[in-house]
Amino acid sequence: MTIDSAAVPAILAVGQSNSALATFVLYTLGVFVIAGLANRLLQQKSFLSEYFLGSRGLGMWAFALTFAATSASGGSFTGFPAKIYTHGWVLALWIASYMVVPICTMGLLGKRINQVARISGAITVPDILRDRFESRALGLMSTVLIVFFLVFNLVAQFKAGSLILETLLTGVEPFQHQAARVGDWISSAATSGGWTFLLDVDGNPVAGGYLLCLLTFGIAVIFYTTYGGFHAVVWTDVMQGVVMVFGVAVMLPLALSQVGGLENATQELAKMVPPRPAIICVDWGAEQTEDGVLPSGSWLRQPGGSPDAPPRIFRTTKPALYAAGTSQVCGVETLEVLSDNEIARLAGPDSPLTFLDADVADIIEGDKYAYGTTEEQRGSYVTAPGPSRTDSSGFLPLGVAISFFFMWAISGSGQPQYMVRLMAFNNSQTLRRAIITVTVYYSIIYFPLVIIFVCARVLLPGMENEPDRIMPQMAVLLTENAGVGWLAGLLVAAPFAAVMSTVDSFLLVISSSVVRDIYQRNISPEASQRTIKWMSYFCTLVVGLIALFGAISPPKFLQDIIVYVGSGLAACFLFPVAAALYWPRSNKWTCIVGMLGGFGAHLAMHLIGMQINGSFVNAYRLFGLDPVVVGLVASLLSVLIITPLTPAPPQHLVRKYFYKQPARSRPAQGG
Structure with missing residues (x-):
C-alpha cells in the first residue's frame, strides 16, 4: 500500500480555518466560566482550605481526572510526541511503565498522606513535613526545593501552550498582521535597543507570533487559576481530561488511514535514516x-x-x-x-x-546523527535503542531504559504536585476506584500517542528542527486532509488542555508553599483571612508572570526540562516523605539529609554532564544509569544512614501520627 501524497503538506505552517479557531475559543471561554463558578465557592468556605485543597472533598471522578490531567502535562502532548517523532518506536519502551504510575503514586502514599494531612491540618507538602517533625527549617527547605524545580517546569509548560496556540492561529490574517508588527519591534528592540532577553537560545530574535501567543496563553491561565483556586483547577481538569481522551480517539484512526495503515507506516519507517x-x-x-x-x-x-x-x-x-x-x-x-x-x-x-x-x-x-544514520543502522526508527544526535550508543540503551522505569513508575510517587492531589480526596473507596480509573486512562492515552506520532514521522517530513510543534501541526494536517478542518480546534484543545491543567496545578503548589509555609507560618502567623486571600492571589500572579518571562527564550526541547524537574523532585522528596509517613524512628534530620543527598547527587550528574558533553540536560550517566536513579539511591542511603545516628523523635509526635486516635478525635473520612 502507498501513502496518500495529499497527506504531506506543501507548506508545513498550514493555514487554519476560522471554524477551528471558533471551536477553540468556545473551549477557552468554558474554562473561564468554570473559574467564575469556582470563585463563588471561595466566598462560602474557609479560604485557605478551599483555595488550595477544595476542602478535601474530591469524589472519585473529580479526583481521578484531576490527577490524570495534572500528570498528562505539556510533556505528554508536546514534548513526548516530539521525542517519538525524533526517535521512533523505541518511545513505546520509554513510556511503558507510565501505565503503572497510578498504582505506585496513589497506592504507595495516597491513603497515608491523606491521613497525616488531616491529623495535622496540613494544606501543603511542606506543611506536612513541618508539622510531622515540628521543624521550621525542614518546612522552609522543602518549600525552596519545590519552588526551584516547579518554576523551571512552568517555563516548559508556558512554551508548550504558546506553540500550540501559535500553530492554531497560523494563517489567520489578523494574527499574521499583528505577529509581523510585533516581530519587527522585537528585531529592533533586541538588536538596537539591547533587549537581549528577546533573543532565543540560538541568538535570533523571538518570533512575533510566538510572543503574542505566549502573552495570550500566560495571561489567560494565570487569571483563571488566580481567580478560581483549587476548584477551578479541578473542574477544568475534569473537562480537560475528557478533551484529551477525545483528541487521541479522533487522531488515531485519522493518522492510520492517511498513512495507509500501521504496517505500511512501520515499513516506511524501517527504510528511513535521520x-x-x-x-x-x-x-x-x-x-x-x-x-x-x-x-x-x-x-x-x-x-x-x-x-x-x-x-x-x-x-x-x-x-x-x-x-x-x-x-x-x-x-x-x-x-x-x-x-x-x-x-x-x-x-x-x-x-x-x-x-x-x-x-x-x-x-x-x-x-550525521551519532547513532542511526549509516546504512548499517537503517531501521533505527523501529528498533531499540533509537536514533540519537549526541550518543553513539543510541537514544535508549539498556541502562537508560531501566532508569526510566524508575523515573515514571517509582519516582512519580515523589512529586509534590501529585501529593497535593492525594491530600484532597474524600475517602478510601474514592482512592481505590481512582487508581483503576487513572490506570485505564493512561493506557488509552499513551500507547495511541506512540502510534499517532510514528505515523507523523512519515506524514510530516523535515520537522526535526521544531519537533515540539508536531502535535498541533499533526492535528491540523489530519483534520484538513479529512475535510473536517473545524475539528482541528478541538484536537488542538487536547494538548492545550494538558498544558493548562499542569500549569494551574503548579501555580497553586508554588503559591500555597510560599503563602502558607513562608508568610503565614513564619512571618505573620496572625494574618487575617483577607490578608491571606490577597497574598495568595498576588503570589499566584507573580509566580505566573515570572514563568511567562522565562518562557520568552526557553530551551529547545520541552521534554528535557520536564524530565530534569520530575527526576529532581523525586530524588529530593520520595524517600524522605515515605520515611516521614511510615517510619516512626525517622526525624527531621532524616528528611533534611535525604533531600539534600538526593538533590546534590542528581545535580552533580547534570553538572558533570555539562562539563563532559557540553549540555546541562545531557547529563553524565554513572554506570549507564540516568541521574534519577543516582539521586534516588543517594537519597535512600542518606535516609538509612543518618536516621540511626541522630536522636529519636519526641514520643508525643510518634503517638500523634502512629498510634490509633480516639474515635471522637479521628477525622470522619480520613480513609
Missing part, C-alpha cells in the same frame, strides 16, 4: 529587486548529476536575510533528507511539496 544538517547557498539566478527574507521551512532541491540520479532535498531551519541587488544568499541552515524512500516520495512527479524556484550550491554537510 536527516543531516547542511549549510547551503541559495541562488535565484537573477538579482533581487528589494531586501527580503528566505523563510524557515522552505523546501529546496538540487537535481541529481544524471537523469537517473535522485535529487538532494533540503528544508531551511532558520530564516535567512538577503539584500536587494544580490542573486544569492549563503550560510542558509537546512536539514537534508537522506532516506531514499522519502526522497522518491517528496521529489516524484506527484509530490505535494512546493519547492523554492532557486538553485542550491556550495553545500557544507554537517555531522
